[in-house]
Amino acid sequence: MGGTVEAPSPEDLRDAAFVYEHWDGRPLTITDSSGRTTTLWRPLQRIAVFNSDTLEMMRSIGIEPDRVVGVSKYPLEDPTFFPEYQGKANLGSIWSPDYEQVAGARPDAVFLYATLSESSCNEIETTLASIDPGIRIFRFDSYRPAVYAGEVRTLGLLLGKEEGAERFLVFHGNVTNTVAEVVGAIPADDRVPVYLESWNDYKSAGKGSGYDEKIKLAGGRNIFADNPVEYPVVDPEAVISRNPDVIVKIVGAGELVFGGYGDDDPSSFENVRRSITDRPVWDRIGAVRDDRVHIIHSDVIGGPEYFIGVAYMAKWFYPDLFPDLDPCAIHRQYLEEFQRLDYDLDEHGTFVYPA
């Protein structure tokens, strides 16, 4: 019985407590959105996150900011939305990663996108493995409606935030289920024909694309759903002849970088809207004639806040069917309760026009 046993360090005790509390005292085996299975014996305490959508999702379920040691350059360029991550190590972007910063931050796990820019993310995985094989890689998208809820649940388990995840899923499910129930009852022939245009003129959404999926979720019928190209550039004549009842234009990227959390001035949105209604012969389109042209910022339709955008669109498509749906209130609750941001949505930000 001689021999000395080294006393466990405070970190060991903390981690052991975590494992007993959250993982039932057993190692956690988890499958991420790329299908990779990883087994963890200790909780993740030093996380590096390339995927800012996943960073936002982590915040939704209540991660402690001090467990994150590095973030990509985008959250760092956005102090309004990510105030607590300013000053973290700058990992660059998935297209131009700064490996020395990643390795220097000594992360125990690096989070990358699962399907977005897959080859760039694969490349980062390979290079990180050669720098430090001990770094675990997890891949989540955090913006795709089809896997969104599953990803929230998996992240909750992984980070020991099961309760936060469940609470957030109730909120998220409330919105998506309300919309789904109502639009599910609308026969296919009665669905509103919608033309969606991204920030590039005439660049729409084709079959199977993310925006096509979101139009469907909101109960619309994408007039270019038959186009095999994911993001086709369409002929203006085709829009006129297919005569959509509603036009949705997305801003916030490409040449139309304005709006969102850091911009309180809706005049740019107004200009974009006018440029659409002023297009030659477009005054013959039902949507223009009936004043149903809506501008929406990509923050609430493209990323983890997609369900807020779906709520907006559902209300635009079927105002009579959703008298009580208040997308702005959903947005406010999301920011206050789940993003824990001190942000006054009534005073700040531009997300939709007309408001």
Add this chain to the structure above:
Amino acid sequence: MMTDFGRQEYERLTEKRALFITGLILVLIVLAGVAVTLGSADLSVADSYLAIFAGLFPDAVDLPERMVESNAVGIVWGWRLHRVLFAIVAGFGLAIAGTVMQGVLRNPLASPFTLGIASAASCGASIAIVLGAGLLSGGYLIVGNAFLFAMLAAGAIYGMARLRGMGSETMILAGIALMYLFSAVTSLLQYLGTSEKVQEVVFWMFGSLDKSSWPKLGIVAAVVAITVPPLLWRAWDLNALAEGDETAKSLGVPVERSMAGFMLAASLVTAVIICFTGTIGFIGLVAPHITRMVIGADHRTLLPASGLVGAVLLLGADCLARTAIPGTIIPVGIMTAFLGIPFFLYLFMRRRDA
């Protein structure tokens, strides 16, 4: 008297060439020594070297806790060293390939860009990125496509030129035509792709050493090691070819076979490098010109010297690319142009004055 004068001149030139090459090797060694200490990680010069030795002799070096904490050995061995060596090998290979192309085609405009090889590689990479289609799968999808398309372009030019009798102008014209064709395909894919995919294509086309790794360095080094010695060995043929097909034939050089062999080797080297880095074809255009201005057009020394110039240019550009804006790596393809073109124009102007 005349022969005496010629010999003196020749000896002077030989001396100058030897001096130039020795100087380049020294510059390259110093540059490499500096390059491994540069980076955004907080490692001093001494730390960087200590990390190198710690990687070589893990038992002999006692690393301070602070360096273990900051993962210094991983950063230097897993990231910096192969990148520096990759820059040297890639610069060397691209410059030699460019020199050979210019020599064989007797045209100062010949380069992987003007022969359509670079844009073919971009096109192949774009197809892999935007459509996800290609021969190889997984991590080598983009690389495989880029390589395949580059070799396809080289083969097509060669085939067309062969049909019309191997004229160097035909090859360049065919190359430029192909360049437009492949660029059009790439543009179409960008037009149709999502913004993330377009972003990825654009980053690929900038050309960068970010994707370097030990296995890739191994592949590129092996191809360069296999193809370059025969090129150096046959450098005299390039001199003869430069005098025109007739002269070369009369000197006993099998013109068509040599040209085909040279072009194949140069295309292979270029393709295997740019499929990993993206388009940094510019080195292949400028390095031979810079070298020729300094030491003349004798391919026996021009080839190795322009290889060294290419290595210095690419490594120097990468050092600047990694340090010009702290915390940001500018793609090296952009940096080589910033660095190489003013120098190139300067040499050009100076020569005109003389």
